[in-house]
Amino acid sequence: MRNTAKFTTAALVTGALTLGLSACGSGNAANDTSGPLIVAASPVPHGEILTYVKDHLAKKAGLDLEVKEFSDYTTQNPATADGSVDANYFQNKPYLDDFNEKNGTDIVPVVTVHLEPLxxxxxxxxxxxxxxxxxxxxxxxxxxxxxxxxxxxxxxxxxxxxxxxxxxxxxxxxxxxxxxxxxxxxxxxxxxxxxxxxxxxxxxxxxxxxxxxxxxxxxxxxEKAENNPYGNFLAVKKGNEDDPRVKKLAKLLTSPEVKKFIADKYAGSVVASF
The missing domain is CATH 3.40.190.10 (Periplasmic binding protein-like II)
Structure with missing residues (x-):
């Protein structure tokens, strides 16, 4: 059964305004790596892929993974920047570059997982x-x-x-x-x-x-998958790339099990990028 929290745009925007993009954050973001890894994601396919990892792979790898689905993808980078979540999984590099430039943030890719052809x-x-x-x-x-x-x-x-x-x-x-x-x-x-x-x-x-x-x-x-710059990746605030929980998730997201899950579930509508 999926253990996933769904967030509305209004609630997330309120949180982002309250904390601010430059806030240090609290909870498991920033420096505390002892608790669950909280990852923001769009519901489909990102949330589904993360939930597969949570239900089938995370426990064996020693990863406590919490998935938070965001109905509006524009709120995920602000939540990552202000420390509301530890990581996000929804975007491609041109989108992230544009966001960082416009908002003065420093969110970085960790590992590319899949392409959703436009x-x-x-x-x-x-x-x-x-x-x-x-x-x-x-x-x-x-x-x-x-x-x-x-x-x-x-x-x-x-x-x-x-x-x-x-x-x-x-x-x-x-x-x-x-x-x-x-x-x-x-x-x-x-x-x-x-x-x-x-x-x-x-x-x-x-x-x-x-x-x-x-x-x-x-x-x-x-869109064709070959040489496509729009692959979707796991991303974190700069400095958190070496968080051992993030490294575990990156490895699981690019595992043969996840590649098979993507191929079986999406039948070419989502394509693994690894």
């Missing part, structure tokens, strides 16, 4: 070619994932981005748009819910799974 989905078109001229496409509105969505569309010939458009690309960086696509910028969690209202939507892998979509089967276009 996909383009539609309830109206059965193929990329069937997208009509002037179609509206929903894309995530956060800096990194919007750029990632536009790169996916560009890789599949729907648009062309200007030279030099990088991890902060927006629709303003589109050089060619032969189908005259229109873009609706939404919070990432809202993109799968928008499918009834738009012609297509670019959806993060975890939100696609939560919405019952099957990326490997239903996506009109899907």
């Amino acid at each position: 996909g383009l989905y539609s309830d109206k078109a059965k193929s990329l070619g069937a997208l009509k001229s002037g179609a509206t496409v929903a894309v995530p509105n956060d800096t990194v994932n919007e750029a990632r969505a536009l790169k996916l569309l560009a890789a599949n010939g729907l648009i062309t981005l200007k030279d030099g458009a990088g991890n902060s690309a927006t629709p303003a960086d589109i050089a060619k748009n032969p189908k005259n696509l229109k873009f609706k910028e939404l919070e990432a969690a809202q993109t799968p819910r928008s499918l009834n209202d738009v012609d297509a939507a670019v959806v993060n892998g975890n939100y696609a799974l939560s919405a019952g979509l099957k990326p490997a089967e239903q996506a009109l276009a899907l």
Whole structure:
């Protein structure tokens, strides 16, 4: 049975505001390595993967693991920075780099575990070619994932981005748009819910799974895993990389058992990166 705490956005934001990003934290974060390792995670697939580790591998490895699921991924880095949790597992490197730069924090990756391929989905078109001229496409509105969505569309010939458009690309960086696509910028969690209202939507892998979509089967276009910079990793506040509990979890998350669990459970919709 899953022993997982679920946190609402409001509660977490309140905690972050109260403690502040520069707070020393309390409990098991920072210097105390004797208690349980508290890890923040998005529910799917991160929380599921961590719960598998907790239920099947942690005890034998001598790791007391506590999983806290965050419904809003934007609150996980603040909770890690202020010491509310010891680590998090939900993000990729471009997203973390952007967060650290904007917030003056120093959160670092520990080990990359998996990739959730970003996909383009539609309830109206059965193929990329069937997208009509002037179609509206929903894309995530956060800096990194919007750029990632536009790169996916560009890789599949729907648009062309200007030279030099990088991890902060927006629709303003589109050089060619032969189908005259229109873009609706939404919070990432809202993109799968928008499918009834738009012609297509670019959806993060975890939100696609939560919405019952099957990326490997239903996506009109899907990111390739090879040389992909968007692998999701375990992360901690700098200085906590050598915490023995963190090292144990990193080893378990990249074990053959976890690789098999990911392959069996997600059937290509989530791909192990190790």
